[in-house]
Amino acid sequence: MTTAQSLITIGIIAGATILTRFLPFLLFPAGKPTPGYVRYLGKVLPAAVFGMLVIYCLKNVSIVSGSHGLPEFIAIAAVVALHLWKRQTLLSIAGGTVCYMLLVQFVFK
Amino acid sequence: MKKEPPNGPVLKNALRAALPRTLPVLTGYLFLGMTYGVYMNVSGFPFWYPMLMSIVVFAGSAEFVAVSLLLGPFAPLQAFLVILMLNARHLFYGISMLDKYKGLGLKKLYLIYALTDETFSVNCSAELPENVDRGLFYLLVTVLDHCYWVTGATLGGVLGSLVTFSTRGLDFVMTAMFVVIFLDRWLKEKSHISALLGLGLTLVCLIVFGPDRFLLPAMGAILLSLTLLRRPLERRAGDAV
Numbered sequence: 001m002t003t004a005q006s007l008i009t010i011g012i013i014a015g016a017t018i019l020t021r022f023l024p025f026l027l028f029p030a031g032k033p034t035p036g037y038v039r040y041l042g043k044v045l046p047a048a049v050f051g052m053l054v055i056y057c058l059k060n061v062s063i064v065s066g067s068h069g070l071p072e073f074i075a076i077a078a079v080v081a082l083h084l085w086k087r088q089t090l091l092s093i094a095g096g097t098v099c100y101m102l103l104v105q106f107v108f109k
Numbered sequence: 110m111k112k113e114p115p116n117g118p119v120l121k122n123a124l125r126a127a128l129p130r131t132l133p134v135l136t137g138y139l140f141l142g143m144t145y146g147v148y149m150n151v152s153g154f155p156f157w158y159p160m161l162m163s164i165v166v167f168a169g170s171a172e173f174v175a176v177s178l179l180l181g182p183f184a185p186l187q188a189f190l191v192i193l194m195l196n197a198r199h200l201f202y203g204i205s206m207l208d209k210y211k212g213l214g215l216k217k218l219y220l221i222y223a224l225t226d227e228t229f230s231v232n233c234s235a236e237l238p239e240n241v242d243r244g245l246f247y248l249l250v251t252v253l254d255h256c257y258w259v260t261g262a263t264l265g266g267v268l269g270s271l272v273t274f275s276t277r278g279l280d281f282v283m284t285a286m287f288v289v290i291f292l293d294r295w296l297k298e299k300s301h302i303s304a305l306l307g308l309g310l311t312l313v314c315l316i317v318f319g320p321d322r323f324l325l326p327a328m329g330a331i332l333l334s335l336t337l338l339r340r341p342l343e344r345r346a347g348d349a350v
Binding site: 011015023024042049050092096105 | 190192221
């Protein structure tokens, strides 16, 4: 690819990304009343989306090979336990991450 | 008492709310951004490529895929379709933020332009005290996250293979953040149906379709099931779903 071609490709990648981000706002502009169905989706989707994102982060974890997803499972359990105990968002995130790093660097090498 | 300039406390309050909430993103974006920059560097691109990409595209997974698109033959239509599918999940973020981003004027354009998984998560889940300007908070979170990513990607692009990672596993910070946000919602919500559908249907689709193809079917299944369940869900939860 020439530099011009790669710049065009970058432009297209940016354009496609921008399109996915703006589309809902273009389809349902703030000035007009949003259809009830879309407002309903706006309320119920976030809960489902966060469930989806959790799985999305774990998409490359294999249960059947390697460490069988054990470090991920343990670290997530640690995040949940820490969070239920202290309810300190940053502490739960940092604690779980440190736990995961220790597991993959020293235990499940 | 010293009188604050009119914008002083407003900005300070918003920043005080925004900064701590973006700290997990700071860690994750610097690390993943660096990984991305290094990947671009060792794939033979000068540092301004990852810098440019992280400014104009600002979508992690798309930027990683873009490396192979840029290394392959010139195929604009294919690039367009691949990125469209990969980023289709942004549609869900937009629909969820329609109300929250309403009436924010020009800020809104940038908020939408830079709406990533992580920025969406922070902005969608933030419960703000009265004295924090909502629009300004959203803007600061978005700008900060964007800066973290550009900094990481540029550093990685400059340093390239000089960077040796003894930080294996640090990317888990993003997973941990999503888990905490999911859990916080779970503890507050009256009905867990939507959360369980998101978790369960995505998992089933991941098992059935594999890690490269599961996202679109999962989104379709979530949309379909929420549509079919509209009546019971609206009746059960009232306004506070």
